[in-house]
Structures are given as C-alpha cells and as structure tokens.
Amino acid sequence: MKNRHSQRAKGALYCLMKPANPLTWICALMMIASPAGAQEERFDADALQQLAARGSADAQFELGVRLLGGEGLPKDVPKAAEWLQKSAAQQHPAAMNAVGTLCEEGAGVPKDQKKAVEWYEKSAKQGFPLAQMNLSEAYENGKGVAKDEARAAEIFREVIRVSSREVIRVQQVGLAGHRLHHAHERRLDAVHAQGSDGMDG
Secondary structure, three states, rough: OOHHHHHHHHHHHHHHOOOOHHOOOOHHHHHHHOOOOOOOOOOOOOHHHHHHOOHHHHHHHHHHHHHHHHHOOOOOOHHHHHHHHHHHHHOOOOHHHHHHHHHOOOOOOOOOHHHHHHHHHHHHHHOOHHHHHHHHHHHHHHOOOOHHHHHHHHHHHHHOOOOOOOOHHHHHHHHHHHHHHHHHOOOOOHHHHHHHHHHHH
C-alpha cells in the first residue's frame, strides 16, 4: 500500500503546474488517473490513517492532501497541515514543498513568506521540480528572500534541464512498453494460428 501512495502522490506532483491559487495543485494530487488497464482501488481511510500514525512519510503526505481537499475524508485544513508537516519533517520532498505552499498562503499555518522559501529550498535540494519552480519565482519576485533575478534564472534553467531529461526517460519507457505490447500481440497471434492449424488437420 505504501508504494501505491508514493507513486500516486509523487507522480502527480511531477506533472502538475502551480495555478493561480497555489492550494489547488495540492488538492489536485489525488485526481491522478490509475494506470491503463488497472482496476480502480477502493480508498481505505482507516488503513491510510494507521500507516500515517506508524510514521510512513508517504501515508502522512497522502493523508494531509486528502484532508486538505476533502478527498475521501472530511475537509480539515489545520489537520492537513499537521500531517503534511510530519511528512516534511521526514524529508519527504513533495511534503516539504506542500508545507512551503501552506506557509506562503497561510493555510493551516501562520502566513510566513520566509519560512515558505526555507521549505522550498529544502525540497529543491532534493531535486523536486515544483519546489525549484517555486524557489525561482520567490527569487524573481523577492518574496521571502532578497530579489535576485540571476539566481531565479539559474534555478529555472536547472528545472528545464532536469525536466527535459525526465521527459526523455518517460518517452523511452513508453516506447519500450509499446514494443513489448506488440511483441505480446504477435505471440498471441502465433498461438491462435497454431490452434487453427491443428483444428484444420
């Protein structure tokens, strides 16, 4: 269950861009679609809460996101902030970025631009693209940190470099999967052909 939480939450974050309301992207995390062909899994709130209580950073992150958006659980922003902060304390990159956004917006925690930048810095150091984007924006606009357009541009270039490499990797994985799928289809066709020949004889 832990791996499912991690893949869903982290995969969504890499795909989403931060809209006009920064809290929207956090709530949108749980809207990520299931892989093609996979059956829809039933959300188990009790199991998720148990994992979070045991200290799973991934579960704490997903629980915080669900409480923030009211996805499968009653909306509770202060409680969401608590779980996200617990996950962030364990160096969970997505949670650290999320806590930065909460600090930036004053949602569930006191509004504090300086703290927001500190969280973005921590997440960005782990190579988390959205945190890097948020950090670049902070330097560009002087939000919570001294304005530094050169530093903002430097961070943004790193985001582009890492993102481009990730896109290439995903494309390569997709191409490999496409080839395997067609190879499998060819094997099935061969089996069916052999069966038909046997019946004709």
